[in-house]
Every structure is written in structure tokens, then in C-alpha cells.
Amino acid sequence: MQKKHNEIYVRSKIWLEVAGQPLLGGGRERLLQAVERTGSIRAAAIELGISYRRAWSQLRDLENIAPFAVLERTKGGKGGGGARLTAEAKVLLKNYESLINGVRAEIDRRFVAHFAESDEG
Amino acid sequence: MQKKHNEIYVRSKIWLEVAGQPLLGGGRERLLQAVERTGSIRAAAIELGISYRRAWSQLRDLENIAPFAVLERTKGGKGGGGARLTAEAKVLLKNYESLINGVRAEIDRRFVAHFAESDEG
DNA sequence: ATCTCGTTATGCTTTTTTTGCATAACGAGA
DNA sequence: TCTCGTTATGCAAAAAAAGCATAACGAGAT
Numbered sequence: 001m002q003k004k005h006n007e008i009y010v011r012s013k014i015w016l017e018v019a020g021q022p023l024l025g026g027g028r029e030r031l032l033q034a035v036e037r038t039g040s041i042r043a044a045a046i047e048l049g050i051s052y053r054r055a056w057s058q059l060r061d062l063e064n065i066a067p068f069a070v071l072e073r074t075k076g077g078k079g080g081g082g083a084r085l086t087a088e089a090k091v092l093l094k095n096y097e098s099l100i101n102g103v104r105a106e107i108d109r110r111f112v113a114h115f116a117e118s119d120e121g
Numbered sequence: 122m123q124k125k126h127n128e129i130y131v132r133s134k135i136w137l138e139v140a141g142q143p144l145l146g147g148g149r150e151r152l153l154q155a156v157e158r159t160g161s162i163r164a165a166a167i168e169l170g171i172s173y174r175r176a177w178s179q180l181r182d183l184e185n186i187a188p189f190a191v192l193e194r195t196k197g198g199k200g201g202g203g204a205r206l207t208a209e210a211k212v213l214l215k216n217y218e219s220l221i222n223g224v225r226a227e228i229d230r231r232f233v234a235h236f237a238e239s240d241e242g
Numbered sequence: 243a244t245c246t247c248g249t250t251a252t253g254c255t256t257t258t259t260t261t262g263c264a265t266a267a268c269g270a271g272a
Numbered sequence: 273t274c275t276c277g278t279t280a281t282g283c284a285a286a287a288a289a290a291g292c293a294t295a296a297c298g299a300g301a302t
Contacts, residue, residue: 043278083279
């Protein structure tokens, strides 16, 4: 396989919406995964390298449009508090992960099929 | 088929990149189509309901990262000038159209497969 | 040779969106 | 009652997008 001088490649975003508002995409997916793993919004933000303010805003928006509760939060206590995903949020997250896993590969396959034999696209 | 109280649905964007920079997505696709149809950037902008400034900026950015010339422009003359797509740009546009046509349907199909039997997602 | 006209080309202002800082509120456990 | 690290927000700063106004252009008409 010779190197191609044309470096065009395909990228994609797949997300879920409710009533025209974004519900869950790649960014919030990683955020929910991090919250689930760490048990707090703040720790998740640190793990992702984003500000707590940004993570909190993302989750607030998510919860505002989700048709069910997403997080269970606690304040105070020895650890200061924390946040966990509801069972429904875990199902949503899992289904989204399954959805995009298959789609990514399919897009790449179709890209090659359409752009492989033609250098200029 | 009963109505679902959960209105979650899937959306997607597929675009081409070169070296991390966006080359061609849905917006520029429509813009190129309009330029091809009308023969000028200004007429294309009017047809799409966007400002000429915006259309022109989009095309400038596109040409800056495309590995080949995209438009042939003319100034002056009876009509004042105009713009046309190069042969390579037409091929790129056509291939992009073919790519996304199949992908859209595939994403919808996979969405239904993953989200159909589960209301909460 | 000059004028005309509708286009391409671009600087600059305004608006909108995003990002980030700083700080208040909270409350279970010590 | 005090402490501590979290959740919760107001507000400012920065970045990005949108839009206004105007210059530059040059083939054809005069």
C-alpha cells in the first residue's frame, strides 16, 4: 500500500437529543463515565482536565432535558459529599456506548469505500 | 405501534478533515451545491439565507485547507463576476454526498436496534 | 479611453457563546 | 458546634460567531 499524498479523513459526532436539545454526546459520555468511576463531579472534572464549573454546567443541562433523574448527589459528611449515576442513567450510558461503537467502524468502512480509489476525494 | 412517552432520538454530523482542520461538512456541502447551482457566491448566500460575509469566510477557510483549488472566480464583466466549482471540487462534493447518504440510514437503524425496547434509553 | 455595474474581497463592530475565577451553601461526622 | 471537601452559582473574562459597511476589481458598454 503506497502512501497517499492526500490526507483527507473522516470524523463524526453522534449524539442523542430530546426536543431539539442535546442530551448525550461524546463529551457528556466521558463525563458520566468519570463520575461513575470516581463518585464525585469534582474528581471527574479533574480526571478529564476540565474545570468543575464546566463539568457541573454540563450535568445541569443534561439533567434539565433528560426525561429521568441522572445523578444522586450528597452534600456534607466526611468526604464532603459526592454524586452517583442513577440506574436509568447507567442504562442510557451503556446504550449510547453500544450505539456509537458500531457506528464508528461503519463510517470508516464507508469512507474507505467512497474515497479509496480517488485521491482528490 | 404505540406512542412512546420518551422522545429521545439520534442525530449525527459527519465531516471530512485535513490535518485536524474541518474541510467539508453539511454546511459547506450546501454552500458548494448552491454555488454550483447559481454561479456566484453572493447568489448562493442569498439562496441559503446567510450573509455574503459568512459564505465567503466559509469558502476561504475551505480553500485554505483543501489540497487543491476549489473555486474559479471571476471579477467584473456584465454580471459583475461569479464563481464556479473546479472539477476536483465537484468530485469531492459528490463523494461526500454519497458517503453521508448511506451513513445516515445506518445510524438510524442502529439507534432503533439499541434503543427500541428500552424506554429509558 | 472612460464609465458602469454587480460581483469578489476584507476591515471592523456588535452580538452571542464559551470558559474560568471566586465564593457561597451545604450537611454528615468528628 | 466546628470542620471539611463537596455541590451550587454569580459574575467576569475570553473566544467565537455574526453582521455592517466599504473598498477593489475588471469585462463589457459607451
